[in-house]
Amino acid sequence: MNRRLAEGIDVDAPRTDPTPVRAVVALGANLGDRAATLDAAIAELRRLPLVDDVRASAPVESVAVKPEGPDAAAPAYLNAVALVTTRLAPSLLLAFLQAIEARHGRERRERWGDRTLDLDLISYGSVTSDDAVLTLPHPRAAERDFVLVPWLSIDPDAELPGRGRVEVLLERLRSGS
Structure with missing residues (x-):
């Protein structure tokens, strides 16, 4: 297992340091009552153990992105970003996120x-990891305006570890450079 760590945090180890870390979680839905689903998921994030605070962006609508590229024929997504202050280990937070998805009927049939x-899980403090189960920061976050726009709306000083300021990443994405 090849893993790079910052802050001395092992992504799989239980956290013994009581210092909270800010994690960034992107939320999206394009089936069912999208707004109600995002609201319910944010409420569930707030109820997780060892989560001290959750701030969520307003939702933004975006075109579905498929492996072939944007697909305007697919149902549109509603996306948001939540800033989660937590003492959960990154891998445990990921497990909770996957459990929330499952409770809302998430099926993993196609990429x-x-x-x-x-x-x-977009980022977890300044932790970096290239573990097969949990890559941090999220490898495509800098390429997704549906992540960057809502993130920037609730944190104008946001930075994606190893990539830079979210504001600059969004400008690059929009300019195509």
Whole structure:
């Protein structure tokens, strides 16, 4: 297992340090009552053990992205970002995110398929990991305006570890450079 760590945090180890870390979680849904699903998922994030605070962006609508690229014929997504202050280890937070997805009927049949709920752990403090189960920061976050726009709306000083300021990443994405 090849893993790079910052902050001395092992992504699989239980956290013994009581200092909270800010994690960034992207939420998306394009099936069912998208707004109600995102609201319910944010409420569930707030109820997780060892989560001290959750701030969520307003939702934004975006075109579905498939392996072939944007697909305007697919149901549109509603996306948001939550800033989660937690003492959970990254791998445990990921497990909780996947459990929330499952409770909302998430099925993993096809890559980037339509879904009732998608929760992605975008970053966890300044931790970096290239573990097969949990890559941090999320490898495509800098390429997704549906992540960067809502993130920037609730944290104007946001930075994606190893990639830079979210504001600059969004400008690059929009300019195509």
